[in-house]
Every structure is written in C-alpha cells, then in structure tokens.
Amino acid sequence: MAAVLSCNTQTRRESRFRECIYTPGLTSFSVWADNADAVELRLYSDPEAAVEVISMAKDAHGMWRAKIHRDIKGYLYTFRTRNGDVWNEESPGIFAKAVGLNGDRAAVVDMRATDPEGWADDVSPEVNDIIVYEMHHRDFSVSPTSGSHHPGKFLALTEEGTKSPEGLATGIDHLKELGVTYVQILPSFDYASVDEADTLNPQYNWGYDPKNYNAPEGSYSTNAGNPETRIREMKQMIMALHKAGFRVIMDVVYNHTYDAMGCALGRVSPGYFYRMNEDGTYANGSACGNETASDHEMMRRFMIVSCMYWVKEYHIDGFRFDLMGIHDMETMRAIRATLPPDIVLYGEGWAATAPALPAEELAMKANTWEMPGIGAFSDDIRDALVGSPFSPEGGFAEGEPGREERLKFGLVGAVDHPDVAFGPSWAGQPRQHISYVTCHDNYCLRDRLAIARPDADEATLLRMDKLAQTAVLTSQGIPFLFAGEEVFRTKGGDENSYKSPDSVNAIDWTFKSKYNDLFQYYKALIAIRKAHPGFRLTSARDVRDHVEFPSAPENVVIYRIWGLDGIDTAKSLIVVLNGNSEAVKVKIPKGSYSILAFDGEADPDGLFGDDTYDGDEIGAEPYSATILAEV
Numbered sequence: 001m002a003a004v005l006s007c008n009t010q011t012r013r014e015s016r017f018r019e020c021i022y023t024p025g026l027t028s029f030s031v032w033a034d035n036a037d038a039v040e041l042r043l044y045s046d047p048e049a050a051v052e053v054i055s056m057a058k059d060a061h062g063m064w065r066a067k068i069h070r071d072i073k074g075y076l077y078t079f080r081t082r083n084g085d086v087w088n089e090e091s092p093g094i095f096a097k098a099v100g101l102n103g104d105r106a107a108v109v110d111m112r113a114t115d116p117e118g119w120a121d122d123v124s125p126e127v128n129d130i131i132v133y134e135m136h137h138r139d140f141s142v143s144p145t146s147g148s149h150h151p152g153k154f155l156a157l158t159e160e161g162t163k164s165p166e167g168l169a170t171g172i173d174h175l176k177e178l179g180v181t182y183v184q185i186l187p188s189f190d191y192a193s194v195d196e197a198d199t200l201n202p203q204y205n206w207g208y209d210p211k212n213y214n215a216p217e218g219s220y221s222t223n224a225g226n227p228e229t230r231i232r233e234m235k236q237m238i239m240a241l242h243k244a245g246f247r248v249i250m251d252v253v254y255n256h257t258y259d260a261m262g263c264a265l266g267r268v269s270p271g272y273f274y275r276m277n278e279d280g281t282y283a284n285g286s287a288c289g290n291e292t293a294s295d296h297e298m299m300r301r302f303m304i305v306s307c308m309y310w311v312k313e314y315h316i317d318g319f320r321f322d323l324m325g326i327h328d329m330e331t332m333r334a335i336r337a338t339l340p341p342d343i344v345l346y347g348e349g350w351a352a353t354a355p356a357l358p359a360e361e362l363a364m365k366a367n368t369w370e371m372p373g374i375g376a377f378s379d380d381i382r383d384a385l386v387g388s389p390f391s392p393e394g395g396f397a398e399g400e401p402g403r404e405e406r407l408k409f410g411l412v413g414a415v416d417h418p419d420v421a422f423g424p425s426w427a428g429q430p431r432q433h434i435s436y437v438t439c440h441d442n443y444c445l446r447d448r449l450a451i452a453r454p455d456a457d458e459a460t461l462l463r464m465d466k467l468a469q470t471a472v473l474t475s476q477g478i479p480f481l482f483a484g485e486e487v488f489r490t491k492g493g494d495e496n497s498y499k500s501p502d503s504v505n506a507i508d509w510t511f512k513s514k515y516n517d518l519f520q521y522y523k524a525l526i527a528i529r530k531a532h533p534g535f536r537l538t539s540a541r542d543v544r545d546h547v548e549f550p551s552a553p554e555n556v557v558i559y560r561i562w563g564l565d566g567i568d569t570a571k572s573l574i575v576v577l578n579g580n581s582e583a584v585k586v587k588i589p590k591g592s593y594s595i596l597a598f599d600g601e602a603d604p605d606g607l608f609g610d611d612t613y614d615g616d617e618i619g620a621e622p623y624s625a626t627i628l629a630e631v
C-alpha cells in the first residue's frame with residue numbers, strides 16, 4: 001500500500017510539470033499558474049511571429065490546459081499569463097524540457113528522438129569510492145593545447161585519443177589516467193549570461209544564472225538553435241563518461257534565477273516562487289537579486305521533480321546544490337527520499353547573505369547532521385590547509401602555525417571525535433563531509449599558495465600543493481578536486497573568474513608535461529585512496545573507533561587509522577603531515593610498513609616495492625607528507 005501511495009504522489013507531483021506532451025496526432029500543453037486570470041499558448045513555426053494564439057482553460061488544480069490535434073513537432077511555443085489587467089511577458093514555461101536559441105521559447109520535441117544511439121543501454125559504472133573532479137566545459141577543453149575537435153562543448157568529453165602538444169593524454173583519456181570516479185560539471189542547464197546567438201565572439205561564464213532548469217545550455221552544444229541537438233549532445237557526453245567509467249554529478253542552482261521577472265518562474269506566477277521581504281522587495285540570500293522559496297509547496301515540488309527528471313531522462317548520478325543554505329531542510333530531505341539511494345547529493349551549506357527563512361529550517365552546514373545522505377562542503381578542512389579565501393592569512397600547508405586541530409577535524413570528516421579539539425561537529429556520517437581545498441570559486445590552488453606565501457619559490461609551492469591534497473585525499477568523507485589542479489593550473493591571480501576570458505580560465509595542457517611530477521603524485525594519491533577503504537570509513541562510530549592522532553610536534557599531524565582487519569588490506573594506515581619548513585622525525589607504533597608516499601613521491605604499491613620499513617619512528621620532509629601502510 002505504501003508503495004502505491006508513493007507512486008501516486010510521485011505521479012501527481014510530476015503531472016504539474018508536464019507542460020508539453022507530444023504525439024504526432026495530439027500535443028497536450030499545460031502550465032501551473034494558479035494565480036493567473038488568463039493564460040494563452042503561443043505557437044511558433046516561424047521565428048518572427050506566433051502563428052497561433054490559443055486561450056487555455058483552467059482546471060481545479062491551478063493548471064491551464066490546451067490541446068492541439070495535429071502534428072506540430074518542431075514548433076516553438078510560449079505561455080503568457082495575465083494577472084488582473086496586466087499581461088506578463090511570455091515565457092517558455094516553468095518546466096521547459098527543450099528550448100530554442102537563448103532559451104526564450106520552448107520546443108515541441110519527441111524526447112525519444114533526442115536519445116543518441118545506444119542510450120537505452122547506457123548504465124552508470126560501478127565505482128568503489130567517490131572522488132569528485134569539478135569541471136567547467138570551457139576550462140577543460142577550450143585551449144588548443146587540449147587537442148579537442150569540439151573545444152568547450154559537451155562533445156569534447158566524447159572524444160578519445162586527444163593529446164597535448166607534448167603527446168600526453170587530454171580530455172576523457174586524461175581523466176581515466178588520473179583515476180577520479182565522479183565528474184562534476186558546472187551548471188549545464190540553460191543559463192542566461194552567454195548569448196547563444198553569438199558564435200563568433202568567445203564568451204565565458206560559469207553559468208550560475210539559471211534561465212531554464214530542465215533543458216541543456218545551448219552554448220555547450222554545436223547548434224544552440226536546434227532544441228534536439230542541445231539535448232542529444234549532452235546525453236552523448238554523459239554516455240561517453242559512463243562508458244569511460246565515470247559517474248556524472250550536475251551542479252544545480254535552484255536557489256535563484258537570473259532575474260525574477262525576466263525568468264519563467266517570475267513571469268508565469270509573479271511572486272509565488274520567490275521569497276519576498278516585508279516591504280515587498282525580493283529577498284536576496286543569493287546576492288544575485290532574488291532567492292527562491294523552496295518552502296513554498298510548488299517550488300519544493302519543482303525541485304524534487306526536476307532532480308528526478310535529470311536522473312531519469314539524462315542518467316545523472318548526483319547533484320551539487322549551489323548555495324544549498326537558501327533551501328529549507330524539509331525540501332532537501334524530500335529530494336533525498338525521492339531519489340534513488342545511490343544518487344550523490346551535497347551542496348554549499350551556506351548562503352551569500354541571510355535568507356528570509358529562520359536559520360534552524362535551512363540546509364546550512366551546521367544542520368548537515370539533520371539531513372542524512374546529504375553532504376556539505378568543508379570550509380573547515382579548506383581553511384585549515386590553505387587559509388580562508390577571504391583572508392590572506394595562510395593555513396597548515398603554507399606553514400601557518402596553530403591549524404592542527406582544525407585539520408584533524410577535517411581528517412575525521414567533521415564527525416564528533418574525542419581527540420579533536422575543534423568543533424562543533426556538523427556531519428552525522430563521514431560521507432557528508434566534502435573534503436577540498438579549492439573549487440571554481442576563489443583562487444585556484446597554485447594562486448592561493450602564492451598569495452599566502454609570496455616568499456616561496458615554485459619548488460616550495462609544489463611541495464605545499466602536494467601536502468594539501470594529500471590531506472584531502474586521505475581524509476574521511478568525499479574528496480573533491482578542482483579540474484586542472486593536477487597540472488598546476490593558474491588563473492593568474494584572478495580570484496573571481498566567473499566571466500573572465502579563456503586566457504584566464506582555460507587549462508593549459510602543456511602544463512601536464514611541465515608539471516608531470518605533480519600529476520603523477522595526484523594520480524598515485526588517488527590510487528592509494530582507492531586501494532585503502534580505511535580512508536573512507538562508513539560511519540561516525542567507525543571513525544571514532546579506528547582513527548587516532550598520536551602526539552606530534554608543532555605543525556605536524558599524525559593521522560593513524562588502525563584496527564583495520566576486515567576493513568582494509570593494511571593493518572593500519574599512518575599519514576604524517578608536516579607543515580614545517582624543516583624535516584621532522586616522529587614516533588609511530590612499532591611495525592612493518594610499506595611506504596606509500598614520502599617527500600613528494602607516491603606509489604600505491606609502495607615506493608620500495610615489497611621492501612618494508614620496520615621501525616618505531618618515521619620522518620617527513622619539509623612541507624610534505626609520509627603515508628605508511630602496515631603490512
């Protein structure tokens with residue numbers, strides 16, 4: 001009975017958002033606009049003017065409906081609502097699944113005709129650990145050094161065999177070599193800030209300015225004016241990533257729209273989908289002009305159905321929620337309950353400014369423990385390692401003293417742990433902890449290190465880089481890497497490159513050869529993590545039972561995971577993180593160890609092969625990590 005009920009609920013939820021259902025003989029249109037006094041459907045077969053304007057009829061549920069009894073495949077359409085005497089601007093509807101140029105009009109498409117060949121057999125690969133690689137399409141493939149035939153497009157990720165000028169793998173082959181398991185794509189739904197009609201002038205934007213949440217962005221397709229092409233090419237990309245062994249996480253930005261009255265949510269039902277201040281102005285927790293109202297029933301449903309749609313129609317494997325702290329926890333829990341359990345969910349547990357809803361209801365980082373199965377970005381481990389992006393003051397990896405406890409807090413995945421003098425804990429389970437030092441926001445790692453330590457030479461910055469990522473990739477929780485860090489990318493000190501040109505944002509793939517030692521280190525760290533489940537303990541209890549921090553000198557953290565029989569091939573794992581400019585020697589429990597990493601070199605099979613190190617003390621070189629596996 002429960003299953004039947006939930007199935008009906010699901011169907012009812014979805015039915016409010018089935019705005020266009022096409023068959024050759026009949027196309028049904030509907031749009032939810034409960035507060036409208038009239039709604040019209042405008043059909044376009046000609047881009048210049050609507051060929052037909054149809055008055056829609058309202059049902060008891062606030063839905064407006066119309067039917068067209070002829071084949072209108074390929075037509076574009078819009079809805080226009082009237083409140084009182086005011087006709088609002090037309091829009092493609094709140095749940096347009098296919099859109100034309102610049103997302104101004106929706107399109108009548110046969111969704112099955114958008115499936116690339118082999119789509120029915122597309123399945124997500126099995127992966128044994130979640131290691132996320134955050135990528136912007138243009139950053140990743142727009143440089144000529146990527147060797148891509150589809151620079152900056154969805155299709156760039158379908159190309160095999162692309163190479164840098166020095167003959168090293170780029171594109172999807174590079175990802176396979178690196179070994180990450182999840183690719184997180186920056187906003188890839190239709191956003192507003194890039195003019196899709198202008199294909200001549202290079203344009204760049206991160207895409208945090210949603211226009212249509214349920215259709216792909218046009219500028220990443222080879223033909224933004226063809227609604228089917230946009231959809232098909234995004235599916236081709238996802239299928240290619242799946243085939244290559246990666247799962248795909250999409251960045252979703254339900255917290256605000258590009259503007260309120262310029263977007264469908266505002267035009268179809270003015271005021272309803274946004275939180276308002278008491279003086280009638282738009283609340284603005286996003287600092288982008290508005291904040292949506294997930295606490296309003298239809299906005300909550302919209303988010304649930306939208307996520308489900310991307311899972312079902314595009315085979316998306318996870319979502320990263322931008323400014324998740326704007327959403328209420330009830331909505332996030334409802335999304336978690338609706339989506340299959342293997343769909344990964346996490347987000348930014350903060351807002352730009354205080355949202356217009358009580359803090360205790362919001363999906364803020366501090367409340368993460370109240371949202372099982374949903375993670376939050378750990379600014380704690382980030383700030384511990386490299387300092388806050390809002391301050392020039394450095395972190396542990398940059399030699400700043402006094403960061404040990406905060407770093408330990410990150411290493412245990414922000415769960416409650418008796419040996420950690422930092423808190424309060426906010427994760428109920430380690431997997432809720434998204435461990436990272438950099439992402440698309442703020443400085444990339446190389447630039448951040450250089451700003452914190454202007455006195456340091458490049459060799460020292462590279463040591464600090466490796467030290468910081470060793471902590472990330474051995475910490476409990478989900479490690480997260482920003483694309484290009486593995487080749488020591490730089491944005492030339494640009495800390496907010498959201499619309500900076502390609503010259504700032506593109507990854508220069510000649511760096512893979514120039515900094516190949518760094519790349520090899522990242523690759524080995526990832527392989528070490530995958531080989532050792534001790535680094536991804538599954539419960540807070542396990543973390544408390546198996547992680548300890550033996551006493552260590554200043555600016556050194558000894559992170560020991562022990563008692564691993566039945567969990568790991570190693571009896572114990574030890575990571576010595578040295579944030580000092582001098583080498584150190586530390587005491588460790590006597591044992592027989594394989595040395596997996598030392599002085600900026602790493603190897604999952606041991607740096608000395610089968611030769612073990614037997615002793616009760618171990619060294620760590622300046623700004624570097626030592627990793628031991630007890631055999």
Ligand code: CA
Binds near residue numbers: 102103191192193211
């Ligand atoms: Ca767009």
